[in-house]
Amino acid sequence: MRPPELTPLFASAEVLKGVGPRVIALLKKALRLPPGVLLPRVIDMLWHLPTGVIDRRAEPTVAAALPGTIATLKVRVLKHKGPPRGNTKAPYKVATEDETGRLDLVFFRVERSFVERQLPVGEERYVSGRVERYGETLQMAHPDYIVAPDNRGDLPLLEPVYPLTGGLSGKVLLKAERQALERVPPMQEWQDAAWLKQRGWPSFAEALKRLHHPEDAADVSPGSAPLQRLAYDELLANQLALAMVRESFKAQRGRPVHGDGRLRAKIIDALPFALTNSQKTALREIEADISAPRRMLRLLQGDVGSGKTVVALLAMAVAVEAGAQSALMAPTEVLARQHMETIAPLAEKAGIRVGLLTGREKGRVRDDILARLDAGDIDILIGTHALFQADVVFHDLAFAVIDEQHRFGVHQRLALQTKGGGGGANMLVMTATPIPRTLLMTHYGDLEVSKLTEKPAGRKPIVTKQIANGLMEKLIARIKAQLAEGAQVYWVCPLIESSDVSDLAAAEERHAHLTQVLGEGVGLLHGGMNATAKDATMAAFADGNLKVLVATTVIEVGVNVPNANIMVIEHAERFGLAQLHQLRGRVGRGSRESFCMLLYAEPLTRTAQERLAMMEDTEDGFLIAEKDLELRGGGEVLGARQSGEAEFRVAGGAGFSELLSAAHDDARMILSADPHLTTERGEALRRLLYVFECDEAIRLFRAA
The missing domain is CATH 3.40.50.300 (P-loop containing nucleotide triphosphate hydrolases)
Structure with missing residues (x-):
């Protein structure tokens, strides 16, 4: 059983005020939930970390407020002026002032009663938002925050910015995150005191607080002490769990x-x-x-x-x-x-x-x-x-x-x-x-x-070239000539968004275009097809009845057509190196000279340039894997959770390799001295394994 003090962390997020069925549905989209978890929990809220902050600490007078900046102003409400009757496009204005000047608060399509409740005439309010100049007047459209002086503490001067989804407001999420933070129980420190001091890292609870309630913009930067602390916690839990499963496996008698x-x-x-x-x-x-x-x-x-x-x-x-x-x-x-x-x-x-x-x-x-x-x-x-x-x-x-x-x-x-x-x-x-x-x-x-490390004898190198999208028609003309000589072509379309619909549309559109230019013999393969249709299409391509196969990345693994010698990857800049390498490996399996054409859209980011250049330079999968790790960080390439999921929830960013090596060594030392985690630190480390849901390791130490 999970220790009772951790129960508040694993409760449904619905226990948080303001999180009902509608917000839960939105959180389910916005948060990255582990496999098997169907609805967001408090712990999932805590691992949903901010990517930046909005700084509301500037508190100038109205006269000193700079147009185009975010400011927090203390003003007195003078009067309300609604739009003319029947004119819904005109704004609703509230005139306010301080001792130095006047500020209009502007609202579009808003209920008068709502604004009057928020901004009673004659009372003072703190308003925070972007200040703009409109003619001679300063104004603030739809202030982000309006709070009474007594509730000044509700206004976040450094507001964390979270990844959101359509329909989920930053305000609602921030309120829920603050409540989730309050549910973190006091826990015995599981990290070595000297190690924490050397790194200048805060406690677990303090690290979470500084990320969700930052005191400085640097708190949420990738290399910040709070983030590094939690990343190391996750990596240590991962390394302990793996080592325990591994030792348990080694200890079992083989056959x-x-x-x-x-x-x-x-x-x-x-x-x-x-x-x-x-x-x-x-x-x-x-x-x-x-x-x-x-x-x-x-x-x-x-x-x-x-x-x-x-x-x-x-x-x-x-x-x-x-x-x-x-x-x-x-x-x-x-x-x-x-x-x-x-x-x-x-x-x-x-x-x-x-x-x-x-x-x-x-x-x-x-x-x-x-x-x-x-x-x-x-x-x-x-x-x-x-x-x-x-x-x-x-x-x-x-x-x-x-x-x-x-x-x-x-x-x-x-x-x-x-x-x-x-x-x-x-x-x-x-x-x-x-x-x-x-x-x-x-x-x-x-x-x-x-x-x-070697390829079977007879495998020829694959010629890999980058080609800008503008040259696509020239490429298709060259492909047409190759098809006349008996070549076969894969044409891969990317996943444009994380949606089957857009993926399918891109492939179908390209399939229609190539059929028009190249005639019959162009097939289509995508994840939305049933298994029978997929197999029939693949068999037609393998038998040579189809000359061109337009596909999504379903062909990445496990397709073997020796005669196919041309791979075109559209929007190659959107793929990771490992995936580009896997796709390229679908050709070069027969006696023909093989080509991999990387079509890209300009302008390319520096990372995309490095990826495509690496593909041109080498076919060595091990070199490519190291480069992929360097360019993408640790969490995305292969994954660490022993559940088949492909990402860490906290680790994987700056300093990943160094932190991982330290966690690897730490886990080995811990288990050599305390294999069943029964010492005082061992008991604390058991909590760590529960917090990061390393179920296999938990099962093992509970059986010990």
């Missing part, structure tokens, strides 16, 4: 699996190419792990097209040689079927029985697969999240592979592992996203890592 090599020899004989040196090295490392008494957990990193699937198949064959079963889980149906297409012909040559289980296998077909799996008549099962389901029972699962691991959480990984008998399945996780060391730490702890 040694020994194969005799006969099936692997048949698979290698059936391959159309020789294994690369890094594939051979990775296989030796995996074989050593799988045959050891401790449970295996290894990460296989390989750039697009480096041959990870073949390594996974040969590793799974070790378990099959030993008379057991293997599983391969992918995050999407498209990718699962792609693996099936690669693996099935090779497995058949070796006499290995392979099955496929995704959300599409239903009814009698699904029942048949489950029965064969339980009976041991399937050696390797390939699938999606469907493999987690309770009714999926293996006869004897000894080895599991998870592809694109960062899309799954620890609890999902453990759920698949526990399906293995005799101490749980050995685990290999794979990713085609080359991961910098810092992100390996945030997401995987100190996982053993194998890298595939």
Whole structure:
């Protein structure tokens, strides 16, 4: 159970005054909620941090107020003057003054009774807003704040500015944030006192207060002490949780699996190419792990097209040689079927029985697969999240592979592992996203890592060029000539906003344009299509019946069409480096010379210029990943929460790598001295894990 003193933080945000069903619906849009959390809570309000401040500290006299600036003025209300009857466009004016001059407060489309209540004639009020000159008169249109002298404390002289959504006002959000702040309970310090002093960081509660109730504009800047303190708290919680899960995993007895090599020899004989040196090295490392008494957990990193699937198949064959079963889980149906297409012909040559289980296998077909799996008549099962389901029972699962691991959480990984008998399945996780060391730490702890650094023989370099949007018609003319010679083209349209509608519109518009210019043979693929339509379109492109495929980023992972040799990425400046690299990897898989054309709209930001230049300069995924981390900060590239979410809530900005390294070392020292967090600081650190919702680690220390 969560400690009772933290209960106020995890209550629904509806406990805050002024937050009813309408505001909750708006907060749900504005706040970034963790997976599984459907409605905003008080803690989610606290992690919704300001991005700047409005400075209302200037309190000049009316005569000294500078037009075009924000000022807070103490004035006396003289008279109200409403618009002429029937003229709704004319403003409602309230004349006010101080001893130095006159100020008109101007309102458009406003109820007279509301303004009269706010500004009674003859009384003094503080008004805060932007001062403008209109003819000879100073005026303030729709003051941001109008408060009586007795309520002067309600006027925020340094007002934090929060990310908002349509319909949610900054005033309503600020009021809710202030109330959320009041619910932060006193907590024992979990950070080392000497470390806090050295960094000049405030306490946890003080850090939150200075962010939501700033005393200085610098308090909300990226490198500020309050923000750095909370970022370090989040990173330390992350590193402790990972280390605890990792230590718990290491402590569990593994299942040694020994194969005799006969099936692997048949698979290698059936391959159309020789294994690369890094594939051979990775296989030796995996074989050593799988045959050891401790449970295996290894990460296989390989750039697009480096041959990870073949390594996974040969590793799974070790378990099959030993008379057991293997599983391969992918995050999407498209990718699962792609693996099936690669693996099935090779497995058949070796006499290995392979099955496929995704959300599409239903009814009698699904029942048949489950029965064969339980009976041991399937050696390797390939699938999606469907493999987690309770009714999926293996006869004897000894080895599991998870592809694109960062899309799954620890609890999902453990759920698949526990399906293995005799101490749980050995685990290999794979990713085609080359991961910098810092992100390996945030997401995987100190996982053993194998890298595939070479591309299979025969892969040609991909010529990458930046092209301004104005030259698009020239590019299309060149593509037309290439199509006549048998080329095939991907044309990727971006997600313009975070909305399927705009994404779809961009792709449909480009599809119509290219069909008009290039004729028939232009296909369209997007996330709004059902699985059957997607597969049919993809199959038509793979078979050569479609020459051009206009697509959204659904083709980023798991599409293999060797004849496709041109990739056009529209609005390339809107994509991250890692995503551009993934998309480029869809071409260059056959014998033709391949091209990646990065169409961009001017003017480019400096970051966008660096990204596109990096794409032109190198195809090395590891170099690109390091650059991506440098340009985008830590939280966005891969993600740290062990739930499959792709961002930190506080960390990820300035000084990310340095803070992460410190948190990594701190977590290791803490757990070496206090593995079950039972000391005084350990008890405080348990609160930290609860605050950042590191559920897996909490489950482990509660079981200890």
